Amino acid sequence: MASRKGNEVPTRTKLAPEQTVRRTSKSAHAVSKPKRRPGRPFKMSSQSNSSRSTSGRSTPRREPVSRPRTPPLSLSMLETLPVEVIEQIFLYALNLNLPRASPSLAAALSAEHIYRVLILLAFWDDPPSHPGSKAINRMFAPCEYVPLSLADRRQLQDSVFRCRWCTADRVREQIPTVMILTIHRHWFNAGIVMEPQEKAALDRFIARKDDSVRVFHGKGPPSQRISEFLSAATGPDFTDLAPNANNTGLHQYELHITPMVLIEVRCKELRSITTFPGIDLVSFPSYLLRGPSGGYSDADVAFLEMLRITSCNYTRGRGTVMPSTTTQVNRTLLHQGLHKALLQQKYNAVISLLKIDEYCFRFQAANQNRPVFFGIPSEHFLTVTRVGRDKPHLNAAFFEALLRASAESLPLNSEEITQWTVDNMRRAQQNPSAYNLMNGRFARWLSNFLLRLPDQIDFSHEDPTAQLFYCGQLDLMDMEGISFLDQVLRPSNRDPLVNWLPQSSFRTEDHWVKK
Structure with missing residues (x-):
């Protein structure tokens, strides 16, 4: 089609002969003016807007702006699985980077029962050699429980501490469950039998309805766990210290519980006291030792102090010559945090850090019951x-x-x-x-x-x-x-x-x- 200049009439197209075009225009003209019924017609929005233009001039009609449509997000095969299946995959792999892979996976795995299972797996010391237990498996639902090795638990505990959802409140809520798991493993699963009244009192304690009774009695066979523990602690003279350890008869046992802190299983025949802390802390979290970037808050100090007490990194253990701890602490980060707490004038943080430093340094297992000189930076x-x-x-x-x-x-x-x-x-x-x-x-x-x-x-x-x-x-x-x-x-x-x-x-x- 030729371009128009001024008021020139455009040339005819070659779509049809001239006569055909004229007839078509005439019929179209006749159809375009139908006889309308009397009355006021509805105004269209475009006509209404154009009639409001100033000085009687018509406003050119605006064409709608075409915006690019965002294509729908395509989900992977993993993300389309049912939530229950995703949870099982996550708890089997125990890779805490999985929820960070996509928002849909994060939404599927951000649930309180998942946090609970991760805390239990990270803070309960249960060697892989122990047999299965229906009661223990129920407490780990929906996870199919398998004991973790020390290396796996160390890695999981470190990963859990670095998660934002790992707060002092969530960890504190699971400490009783960790202790109840220990009672099942080292009391009930050990074959210890109790009198009905003793059993009823312990059931109330486990149900967390009453903690007034904290010492319980029972009879059972020689405990392999206690024998292994004492053998490692006292060396080859274990048979001399506990001459009745291999007897096939029943032994007298006492269960001493300090809520939120420790469990002691005492055996008269073995002349032993085996201690299990409320939680097994592999290492103090680095971010609490060095202190957050903004300084120590009261919540940070409370979390640090709770970990120190519930992991028994404070007491002289009974049944051994000197206390011992396997909890690791990065002293470089700790003294960085101590310096920060002194500058911030946080007295409680200073006290907690000094206690953690001295206990973990003096009584680490590598010292082998020998006294060591303890010092801090003079600065x-x-x-x-x-x-x-x-x-x-x-x-x-x-x-x-x-x-x-x-x-x-x-x-x-x-x-x-x-x-x-x-x-x-x-x-x-x-x-x-x-x-x-x-x-x-x-x-x-x-x-x-x-x-x-x-x-x-x-x-x-x-x-x-x-x-x-x-x-x-x-x-x-x-x-x-x-x-x-x-x-x-x-x-x-x-x-x-x-x-x-x-x-x-x-x-x-x-x-x-x-x-």
Whole structure:
């Protein structure tokens, strides 16, 4: 078709002869003007909009904008499976990256019963050699339970800790279930028989209806688990320590339960006490040790303290010469977190980190029941002298906490420490308030202790049990310990400093009985 210029008439097309075109136009003209019925016709939206144009000019009709249509997302064969099948695949593989593969998989696997099973698998120590149990399998539903090796459980526990859904509340809710699993495995599955009244009391305890009775009695055959445990703990002289271990007769057993903390199975014939912690913590989570980027919150400190207590990383184990722990801790990350807590002035975080560090260092299984010297970085003491000087009473409390952890880690010949002691003694003279006087007495004792510190360090390295403080407890058999008691504690009516590891803000008695 030729282009039009000005008001030129377009040339005819070659679709039909001229006469045909004229007849067609005439008939079309006749049809285009039908005789309408009287009355007002409905206005179309386009006509209505065009009639509102200003100055009587018609507005050109806008063509609808064609937008590209988003093609529907195509699901993989895995994503189209029923949710129950996806759950079974996930729990069989235990690959926590699977929910991150797609939103549909994340939606299918983001359920409380999946979180519960993962926590149980990660925190219950059940060796693969143990036989199956219907009661245990029911508690793991919908998972088909298979015991994990230590390496697999270590990997799963680390992966669970890195998930956002792994909160202190969710872990705390499953600690009773972990302990109930331990009772089934090492009491009922061991063939121990109880009197009806004892059995009824234990059933109420397991149902979490009543925890007033915590010691139970029963009779059963020799426990292979206890025999293996004692053999590993005491060495080849096990038969001498437990001469009746291989007897085929029934043994007397006692089940001692501390809710949320530990389970003890005692055997009179074996003269043994086997301890199982509330949860088996392979390692403390890294993000809690080094502290979140924004600093420690109260929830972070509470989570850390709960893990310390419920994993029994605080107590002197009975039945062994010295306590022992298999829980690992990254000391580099821990002291990074300790520095952050000192800068943030989080006292509870400082205390929890110091307790975890000392217990896991002193009593790790690699030490083989031999005492070791425990120390902390000296820079922590200098950090205290630089931070929080506007709150003298709190500032001195931080310094004393570090001293209770390791007094022998004080920096030698430090001008900042010397100035800190002088400032506290001067403040006590100028403003003799109760806090200032207490801090002044502490600073005066510290100034004298710094003079004898080199000899104290040498003596403690030769005999680690002679450190001034051991697990936070003051050594009252040491001359420096007696002077600390007489010069610092007694004038302020303070009790002697005892073992601070069992002391905790986590209230274990609040979480067993269902409310």
